[in-house]
Amino acid sequence: MTGVRATIGVLGGMGPEATILFMQKTLDAVRANDDADHVPLIVDHNTQVPSRIKALLDGEGDDPGPALAKMAERLQVAGADALAMPCNTAHFYARTITDSVSIPFLDMVQLSTRRAVELTAQGGRVGLLGSPALQATGVFENAMADSGIRAVCADDNDARLGIIRSIKKNGPSKQATDALQKAANRVTDLGADVVIVCCSEFSLIADRLDCDVPIFDTLDVLVDACVSFSNGKLPSSEAARRSSAASIPTKTDHQGKENLQC
């Protein structure tokens, strides 16, 4: 541990914008009088991790798993007291990461599922505003399997992909916000009791959305967990996993269909 605060090791660079946004949010989350009040991070801003989309959806290219395991190992060696990964889709490889280190992994998907459980009743419906790739890999659906809540997604993959592309190309815009508002309306029309923003492009405009039900961003959940951990507060065991992770699949479903619950 560096200084008096615990250090968070960040598996980053997926994409680099999301990592920088996570760092900015972590900075903004702390009321600081001096640099030392802020959370120390070691960030492997690794832009060279093999494409998760290509491996998971197309069954092509190198397997990102070994690269993520190596990143986790070297972050631990470099002095990280816990790990975090500000990328929803990459949580498909959560168990590969936890199997390679002895420090806790602050699992953004598990932590967000817990928050959703707190915000809705047993049998509640959770609307996911994520990328089509996240949806196809079933990362959240698997995390929610034994939670008593279930995911709902609208059949608007093309629209959400269009928003992501638009933000990547032109940055946040009114057009993108309007389109994301429509996507949020669709999942509430499908009966969502709570909405999760689980795509880092959407995070850039999430605070502009107007929802009739509670809505939160997975990136904010991860920031809260990192700040708490750095302050000495350990999240519960199912959210900060060592090698006992169970609910994220380890077998790649290249078709990405069987895992879908919505």
Next chain:
Amino acid sequence: MTGVRATIGVLGGMGPEATILFMQKTLDAVRANDDADHVPLIVDHNTQVPSRIKALLDGEGDDPGPALAKMAERLQVAGADALAMPCNTAHFYARTITDSVSIPFLDMVQLSTRRAVELTAQGGRVGLLGSPALQATGVFENAMADSGIRAVCADDNDARLGIIRSIKKNGPSKQATDALQKAANRVTDLGADVVIVCCSEFSLIADRLDCDVPIFDTLDVLVDACVSFSNGKLPSSEAARRSSAASIPTKTDHQGKENLQC
């Protein structure tokens, strides 16, 4: 080296805002089609480095040198191919860093001095827009000692400190920009042929300044060097130093007066 691009190890967290700005500028500097086109970084976002101001100006607190040396060592072990440090004042400890690793250190102060030399004639005057602490430690003045150019600083420490405090508290504002414009005018009135923005708070508003002479930001110089290095272009030996550094002082001048050239 990770993937096909060289990885830059970043001694960061001094302050954390500057590190995030450096990362954002590095991201913006690359025309990318995919994550993999971006520069891979390993960022030790260490907010717990002992206060440089306290050690250098007041002669109090722990020596930041050993902490910086340890950060450099573990960045090298973690896979960095070169090091960068987006903090002007911390370059006082440049030799401590280069003495502890075998990979190049992309020295922001040396690189910026070289750019200033390119922009002005022999005997030229370089106006420094930095913090009073940077000025008092003479980091730039020492780097320019044998360069044929010399630094000029206005006698407006209180004004520049006021701008820094204002930006730290309220973010970039018109008031801060107007005050920094006045500071820029003062150094050009003193005969500066080129102006260097060498304070990360000022970097947030540097592009709003209107100057009659060339003006550049040290952070942008460092970004250029990191992108070039990652692409396989090595800067010249005097700017990317191994253990042969010579022009940065290693003895702490607690009064910070003797080093002043302006």
